[in-house]
Amino acid sequence: MFAYYLALAIRSFRRNIGMTVLMVLTVAFGVAASMTTYAVFRAVSGDPIPWKSGSLFVPQLDTWGPDQRGARTEPPVALDYRTATDLLRDARGDAQAAMYKISPAVSSATAGTHPANVDGHAVSSDFFGMFDVPFQDGAGWSREDDARHANVAVISARLAGKLFRGESAIGREIGMDGRSYRVVGVTRPWNPQPRFYDVVNTGGFSTASEDIFVPFATAIDAGIMNTGNTDCVKSPEDSGIRGLVGSNCAWLSYMVLLTDHAREDAYRQYLQGYAAQLQASGAIAWQPAVRLQDLPHWLDARHVVPPDTGVSLLVAMGLLLVCLVNTAGLLLAKFQRRGAEIGVRRAIGASRKDIYAQFLIESGMVGAAGGIAGLLLTFAGVACVHALLPPEIASLARFDGSLLLATIVLAIVSTVAAGAYPTFRATLVQPTLQLKST
Numbered sequence: 001m002f003a004y005y006l007a008l009a010i011r012s013f014r015r016n017i018g019m020t021v022l023m024v025l026t027v028a029f030g031v032a033a034s035m036t037t038y039a040v041f042r043a044v045s046g047d048p049i050p051w052k053s054g055s056l057f058v059p060q061l062d063t064w065g066p067d068q069r070g071a072r073t074e075p076p077v078a079l080d081y082r083t084a085t086d087l088l089r090d091a092r093g094d095a096q097a098a099m100y101k102i103s104p105a106v107s108s109a110t111a112g113t114h115p116a117n118v119d120g121h122a123v124s125s126d127f128f129g130m131f132d133v134p135f136q137d138g139a140g141w142s143r144e145d146d147a148r149h150a151n152v153a154v155i156s157a158r159l160a161g162k163l164f165r166g167e168s169a170i171g172r173e174i175g176m177d178g179r180s181y182r183v184v185g186v187t188r189p190w191n192p193q194p195r196f197y198d199v200v201n202t203g204g205f206s207t208a209s210e211d212i213f214v215p216f217a218t219a220i221d222a223g224i225m226n227t228g229n230t231d232c233v234k235s236p237e238d239s240g241i242r243g244l245v246g247s248n249c250a251w252l253s254y255m256v257l258l259t260d261h262a263r264e265d266a267y268r269q270y271l272q273g274y275a276a277q278l279q280a281s282g283a284i285a286w287q288p289a290v291r292l293q294d295l296p297h298w299l300d301a302r303h304v305v306p307p308d309t310g311v312s313l314l315v316a317m318g319l320l321l322v323c324l325v326n327t328a329g330l331l332l333a334k335f336q337r338r339g340a341e342i343g344v345r346r347a348i349g350a351s352r353k354d355i356y357a358q359f360l361i362e363s364g365m366v367g368a369a370g371g372i373a374g375l376l377l378t379f380a381g382v383a384c385v386h387a388l389l390p391p392e393i394a395s396l397a398r399f400d401g402s403l404l405l406a407t408i409v410l411a412i413v414s415t416v417a418a419g420a421y422p423t424f425r426a427t428l429v430q431p432t433l434q435l436k437s438t
Helices: 002-015 017-045 065-069 081-090 126-130 143-147 157-164 196-202 216-222 240-245 261-281 295-301 307-336 339-347 352-388 401-418 420-427 431-437
Strands: 056-061 095-102 105-108 120-123 135-138 152-156 173-176 179-187 212-215 253-257 290-294
Touching: 002 017, 002 352, 017 307, 017 352, 017 401, 056 261, 056 295, 081 095, 081 253, 081 261, 095 126, 095 196, 095 216, 105 157, 120 126, 120 216, 126 253, 143 216, 152 157, 152 173, 157 179, 196 253, 196 295, 212 216, 261 290, 290 295, 307 352, 307 401, 307 420, 339 352, 352 401, 352 420, 401 420
Parallel strands: 120 212, 152 179
Antiparallel strands: 056 253, 056 290, 095 120, 095 253, 105 173, 135 179, 152 212, 173 179
């Protein structure tokens, strides 16, 4: 019967080509608008580390005070050097990492390559385990390496290929700003979006890959300058990294891993106690506010997902709804005009169930055609997005297999739903009345 109903639907389309094309285009435009907007929303609202994001926390502490903070009501988004190193020293989390952005000139100490500036981070050893950084070869350095300020480094597979031309990089020496570092690990391509560990500098999204990681304490000793954002209420007295270390400028990202609620509560109490200790020691003259937010709340508080994106998605879904209402109206008009056909079919034995099946299949075929046309329009829409949005966000909006499948399914399901009421009205046709009228 399915093939028979398909043949009836095709015959019906041929009789009303103009109305059929109008319905298909209506569905296609509604679906394309929704899926193009969804492609952008999906790109910027994903959880970058869903298996662990609820256990990753960002501490904040107000070391500026009400006079220097001015109109700001929240503590700085980053930490100053003293606070970050105190939290690292106390190590009250399951793991913790202080981080700052670097862009050193790197060369191979053995192959004699020319130095080239690369992007990276100075981080604590827990960084790699906390964020599940994937390794191609080797591993991160140890806490003992942190403690003895070891000259070690983790580099990306891309940088390893440039410096060592296919040979193993593990154990090899690289030069960086006049010092030699031993390579202990090579990472696979890794660029989580949003870039949750570097929101302070990137705002959440960046297309630039990270090619090098060095120990936090080693980088401070070597004077490797911070190339990320620095937020100061008073200019440092000294220049360079020495000035930042001695100031209360907020320039260090910090995250801590807390694996259960008990440890979260204990860490929050620890932060409050640390703040009270600062005040009691006279280091600050106010009761500093503290914050401890898990990663999803932190990203939300930093407005990493552009607020307009969610609104745009709602508007696009509203447009789809309007398109489906129009499609339902066209289907209703079309089905009502076929009362005689329905009456004859009912008179020769077709049940209401058969009428349901016939017209729902016809609605589904409109949806399938609308979905195929919607795919083309969605592809064009995503291409337009690449031209209109910032590159770091636009590059995340992709037309992939999941978006293709979702577009087809949305078109068919929506059109079948839109055809439910017209089909119901079609089943109410009384065969005797229709036969008398003809």
